[in-house]
Amino acid sequence: MRLSRYFLPTIKENPSEAQIVSHRLMLRAGMIRQEAAGIYSWLPLGFRVLKKIEQIVREEQDRAGAIEVLMPTIQPADLWRTSGRYDDYGKEMLRIVDRHERDMLYGPTNEEMITEIFRTSVKSYKDLPLNLYHIQWKFRDEVRPRFGVMRGREFLMKDAYSFDLDATSARASYNRMFVAYLRTYARMGLKAIPMRADTGPIGGDLSHEFIILADTGESEVYCDAAWLDADVLKQEIDFKSDLQPLVDEWLSKYAATSEMHDAAKCPVAPDRLRKARGIEVGHIFYFGTKYSKPMGATVAGANGEPVTVEMGSYGIGVSRLAGAIIEASHDEAGIVWPDAVAPFDVALVNLRTGDAKCDAACEDLYARLAKAGKDTLYADTTDSAGAKFATMDLIGLPWQLVVGPRGIANGKVELKRRRTGERVEMSLDEAMNRLTAKAG
Ligand SMILES: Nc1ncnc2c1ncn2[C@@H]1O[C@H](COP(=O)(O)OP(=O)(O)O)[C@@H](O)[C@H]1O
Ligand SMILES: [Mg+2]
Numbered sequence: 001m002r003l004s005r006y007f008l009p010t011i012k013e014n015p016s017e018a019q020i021v022s023h024r025l026m027l028r029a030g031m032i033r034q035e036a037a038g039i040y041s042w043l044p045l046g047f048r049v050l051k052k053i054e055q056i057v058r059e060e061q062d063r064a065g066a067i068e069v070l071m072p073t074i075q076p077a078d079l080w081r082t083s084g085r086y087d088d089y090g091k092e093m094l095r096i097v098d099r100h101e102r103d104m105l106y107g108p109t110n111e112e113m114i115t116e117i118f119r120t121s122v123k124s125y126k127d128l129p130l131n132l133y134h135i136q137w138k139f140r141d142e143v144r145p146r147f148g149v150m151r152g153r154e155f156l157m158k159d160a161y162s163f164d165l166d167a168t169s170a171r172a173s174y175n176r177m178f179v180a181y182l183r184t185y186a187r188m189g190l191k192a193i194p195m196r197a198d199t200g201p202i203g204g205d206l207s208h209e210f211i212i213l214a215d216t217g218e219s220e221v222y223c224d225a226a227w228l229d230a231d232v233l234k235q236e237i238d239f240k241s242d243l244q245p246l247v248d249e250w251l252s253k254y255a256a257t258s259e260m261h262d263a264a265k266c267p268v269a270p271d272r273l274r275k276a277r278g279i280e281v282g283h284i285f286y287f288g289t290k291y292s293k294p295m296g297a298t299v300a301g302a303n304g305e306p307v308t309v310e311m312g313s314y315g316i317g318v319s320r321l322a323g324a325i326i327e328a329s330h331d332e333a334g335i336v337w338p339d340a341v342a343p344f345d346v347a348l349v350n351l352r353t354g355d356a357k358c359d360a361a362c363e364d365l366y367a368r369l370a371k372a373g374k375d376t377l378y379a380d381t382t383d384s385a386g387a388k389f390a391t392m393d394l395i396g397l398p399w400q401l402v403v404g405p406r407g408i409a410n411g412k413v414e415l416k417r418r419r420t421g422e423r424v425e426m427s428l429d430e431a432m433n434r435l436t437a438k439a440g
Helices: 021-028 044-063 077-081 111-121 167-187 225-229 244-251 318-328 356-371 385-395 405-409 428-437
Strands: 032-036 039-042 074-076 094-097 103-106 130-139 154-164 192-196 206-213 219-224 255-257 273-288 298-300 306-308 310-317 346-350 376-379 399-403 412-417 423-427
Touching: 021 032, 021 318, 039 044, 044 130, 044 154, 044 167, 044 318, 074 077, 077 103, 077 111, 111 130, 111 154, 111 310, 130 167, 154 167, 154 318, 167 192, 167 206, 167 244, 167 273, 167 310, 192 219, 192 255, 192 273, 206 219, 206 255, 206 318, 219 225, 225 273, 273 318, 310 318, 346 356, 346 385, 356 376, 356 399, 356 405, 356 428, 376 385, 399 405, 399 428, 405 412, 412 428, 423 428
Parallel strands: 346 376, 346 399
Antiparallel strands: 032 039, 074 103, 094 103, 130 154, 154 310, 192 206, 206 273, 219 255, 219 273, 273 310, 298 306, 399 412, 412 423
């Protein structure tokens, strides 16, 4: 993408309405625009990040055996009357009346709808286990939307729903999501720690929140220092195997939110215990027959008898993650995107647009990067070198490939790693090799 043809409305000053760094940087980098309290447009740069996050979530859900569907944002109120939640949900639910005076709502979650889909289509135990998910916008009329996309009113969530014949198999479904979640966040360069959670209004038996550590987090958390150097991606996972030993191993490392933490009973030695703030980026529940029972979601068991299915639900805050990743990865100059979610792989910086040699070298590199499958943002505008560097540092692409008149006279360009600030002068070929050798 040529910057001169792109839509990147960056802002120099710190927006006064933004209280935390991710909100500030998302506005400054031209990623989002607020349309109403807690409701945002995603501008091109932000949209690319959102899609990258979404795709990692999707790949890990698929790997764990979940199947993607797409349910609507607008739901009929009658569906929610069957579970009793229409009245219980309160003011967080955005209620709508259509032209025929039918009560509708903008979905805050989809347990009822998925249970209805299941109830009317799945008849036999042979079709279980089943896990269906979608990635769809939700609306919750939060009293205090804040921190940009971190606590919005309209937000993008991945929500999955599992259906099983009995509690043992439901636990196996829960474990698959548990492991998929750890992998998902790790692939985004995040350390998300599962913490036993209160089951709250959704209710049920077993629940974990996945929390990343960041100073601006809304919750206070405690964890074993061992979590900080755990590497969840180094293990090959076979999702067809029994994952319980693996889950038990992970859960043996202590971690708890302040509500669940009890200093007197904490098993971690004081010098190993870390107290930090955290951001909830995912939440999984096993809630048994809470919805299947009132809604009559049964299948025929092995002997033909009706069995009420056991369910779980599994959420990931896709749009919140865009902010959460920035909270975890930024510096004074701006965002520092982990490679896997960066909106572009490379910033190609022409220090003197209009100079024949610089332009030719940039065009050559731009074409070669495209051929190698690298998404490149080519800073081909006539802004000053300083302004270009400031913008590229702000938007935080992993690599900056800098082409200037002095270097190019000797056949050299400069490659800068955004995360470390390290700059190395090298030939065009060497730079290409470095950029294409790195996965992602
Ligand atoms: N208002 C919001 N804005 C952005 N993301 C949200 C919001 N509410 C929830 N999420 C994300 O969706 C995930 C699943 O939501 P859920 O656990 O059902 O919500 P809650 O934590 O409010 O009970 C959360 O872990 C969080 O990452
Ligand atoms: Mg939650």
